[in-house]
Amino acid sequence: MSTANQIWLYDTTLRDGAQQEGISLSVEDKLRIAQKLDEMGIPFIEGGWPGANPKDVQFFWQLKEQPLTQAEVVAFCFTRRPNILAAEDKMLQAILAAGTRWVTIVGKSWDLHVTEGLKTSLEENLNMIRDTIAYLRSQGRRVIYDAEHWFDGYKHNPDYAMQCLKMARDAGAEWLVFCDTNGGTLPHEISQVVKEVVRSLLEDSATIPQLGIHPHNDGGTAVANAIAAVLEGATMVQGTINGYGERCGNANLCTLIPNLQLKLGYRCLEDWQLAQLTATSRLVSEVVNMAPNDRAPFVGRSAFAHKGGLHVSAVQRNPITYEHIEPELVGNERRILISEQSGLSNVLSKARSFGIELDKQDATCQHILERLKTLENEGYQFEAAEASFELLMREALGQRSEMFQVKGFQVHCDMLKWTDMPYSNALATIKVVVKGEEILEAAEGNGPVSALDNALRKALAKFYPEIANFHLTDYKVRILDGSSGTAAKTRVLVESSNGKERWTTVGVSTNILDASYQAVIEGIEYGLLLKSTAKTAVTSI
């Protein structure tokens, strides 16, 4: 591969990403993510800080047993401590023990952090940078130098910041990376500083070292900041999958990579690897156990979702009318949302995506549209409940076979919290007909909805054992007519999963239990339909 226009991607999901509030990765989690990143063709994967915690030591150890195919796994560490020899620093010994070819060394660039944070002299900080890099080079390691607080440091004291950077270069770092640690720098400032730095580096050397950028998102411009640096000559971008990271996160590689490759003509990944971006984003969100961001650029579930008849017919005639890139290039897909403003063209294209062939002339098509409008007037909403819409469509086409029929249920709740003997209980009884057999079941739960859910599962388990794998992943309630208070109509959206796929169903009623139950029942039915037809659900995890 030619290196003209090449951008080297550097993923730090496993270190900086793991700093995010609420994320805690096991060694297994880290290995799974690393393997996926390797498969997608990320050349540098920062694995952690061996020596800082036992988990990171173990991760690097495991990698020796199961090495990655292509990616370089990089160990991360600070410069040596003040006033000791590099060879005597235990942290650096741990880094060498990790056995990576590449090491990233982070050092101070901002004088304030040297004197107030490290409590050492400006000169000793320069020595620390020099000694650490020189020592690692002498031990056969290749070094990426991460200049912490680069932009703030440069603004406060450009001379000292440049001394630090040149020290790293002269000691043998092959990459100099500008880290916007506090994340508040804006793109035009990045452009200007990088331009000045390049000019200064050229003053005492004919060739410029390779440059990189490591932005944080506190100003909401991390991706734009990375692009600004690349346009000024940086060839390494450091970020995380889904932008995970402490505070407001790091630069989101899932946004940055397609911008660089599809819009600016840089090479980051092979095309077939870029097409794995959406799957990678969703896998990582699953592993770190954070709900995926539906609105994420390029890879979000809503990123290419269209509603409104005019938009839909235009985008189907010519996608560039309302899409900035082809969703397939990043492994995402166009979605036509079903809403009140839907026309016939929405219904047709939706049917196609469910694998149902419909003819515009067909009376069924008009029938579905009318049924849709009636239900939406009653408060149903299918935009976010595509599984319910598919069931509706199959019913109109006579393709919905009855898997079970709920005859009725009773729920009883006691809540005696404020008495001398606190007591609270929720009990549901349900009658279901499955394959001609009438089943009566009862179950308890944390509340009335979970009691009902449990009772239904109990009743169906004998006939459909796969139900054991289904679980509810989200449950949302919305009142539809504010003025009627608790007597108002309620809409419930339920998201279910079988561990591989997710789907959403809807229920509407003045009774919150009834609305919940409609959605729960359809969620189970849709899961069984997926299983029986081996079809693919609306959203793969």
Next chain:
Amino acid sequence: MSTANQIWLYDTTLRDGAQQEGISLSVEDKLRIAQKLDEMGIPFIEGGWPGANPKDVQFFWQLKEQPLTQAEVVAFCFTRRPNILAAEDKMLQAILAAGTRWVTIVGKSWDLHVTEGLKTSLEENLNMIRDTIAYLRSQGRRVIYDAEHWFDGYKHNPDYAMQCLKMARDAGAEWLVFCDTNGGTLPHEISQVVKEVVRSLLEDSATIPQLGIHPHNDGGTAVANAIAAVLEGATMVQGTINGYGERCGNANLCTLIPNLQLKLGYRCLEDWQLAQLTATSRLVSEVVNMAPNDRAPFVGRSAFAHKGGLHVSAVQRNPITYEHIEPELVGNERRILISEQSGLSNVLSKARSFGIELDKQDATCQHILERLKTLENEGYQFEAAEASFELLMREALGQRSEMFQVKGFQVHCDMLKWTDMPYSNALATIKVVVKGEEILEAAEGNGPVSALDNALRKALAKFYPEIANFHLTDYKVRILDGSSGTAAKTRVLVESSNGKERWTTVGVSTNILDASYQAVIEGIEYGLLLKSTAKTAVTSI
């Protein structure tokens, strides 16, 4: 106020924001958001497209009854249809009927959209722009012209795009707004195009009209795009609270405003209004019923959260070491993730807003803070439930007199919809102690929550006849822990009204009935407190 460096904010949460998948706003929701934006000092609020749907017609109608204090509410509409007179276009008549001073007219700039989308000639599109604006001007309206698909159109056919823009200017539009409809333009392209446009506008006029920018976030750079346009001379920025909008959303005003005002020295809001940004972000996310984004720049819960000993001690010695701005400037707060110790000033300022005088030295103050943090850890959220927070505060101060005590309740629901004799019923029994008397009451309702609500009102009516005037105006449910499905913790927000004032209360439980009931009980208690103290509620209607 001097207009030097002034940026005019234009919020389109109520129109473009409402296009987001999963958001559906009632007229009451729209009014509540508009009032908050008005209070925060947003000068232009786009209210919707009157004529496109009955809800928007009603919204503008209601605003005539309850006008905002300062903000201009803007009606949005397309240019007239091809080949008719502007005065004959029903859409434009609906716009005039909305009775706003300002109208935003969106028109095509991209030749492809004229010929393929509108299916008319390039010349007729120019006529449509001219006629529409001229007609509205003749009817006394002031016009903002929104140039749809500006950047894509300009890239494909700059001459035609400029003809459209100049036509809008010459017809009397006071603002020309560049809309990046597909949202894929990058900041450096925005800079370049705006620079060229300004040059071209200066060719045939000595003064440049006022310019604006309306970015979408498909490339993940909407905020940076707005900043790029402002740096080239745009003085209006259009965006939404929390970046809501279709696909990947609009420019997030909660990110954009502090960047412009705190970093670039522009004036958007008064300082005390900027300090309401975090509260506004959270209120709007509650009203639209979307979980707030903890990682959101400036206003997210994690935006100023620090973990790790080094960061924490550094940031406590000198905040600029790891914070790009002071969190208080946007009404947010620093959070120290190991040892929580902030928020005292929040409690003090909130107490003041309730008319309660508290001393920082007072032990009660620390006690309230601890209680608040405990409850927030359990899932309570008081940003949108200030009535519950006031009750909590009064309890700590010994100022909460017990008006009634609920000993317990039972709820029974039958739902036999699918049997031969459909039958559905919800029945609640409640035991309450009021003024020493034990009352047992039962009532039916549309569902379990309304049955409980009815039973409580029946039990209290004899003692507090004013309860007859109370009614519930909104009821929202959110699941807090997605992975546990129907067994997860649920947070319920209940909004109540006495016809003059509105207030919101909160309840949290794994049992949805219990959570609902906590909120309903506090709602009634707060209403009685209002009556007894003749104080003013948190929000006047």
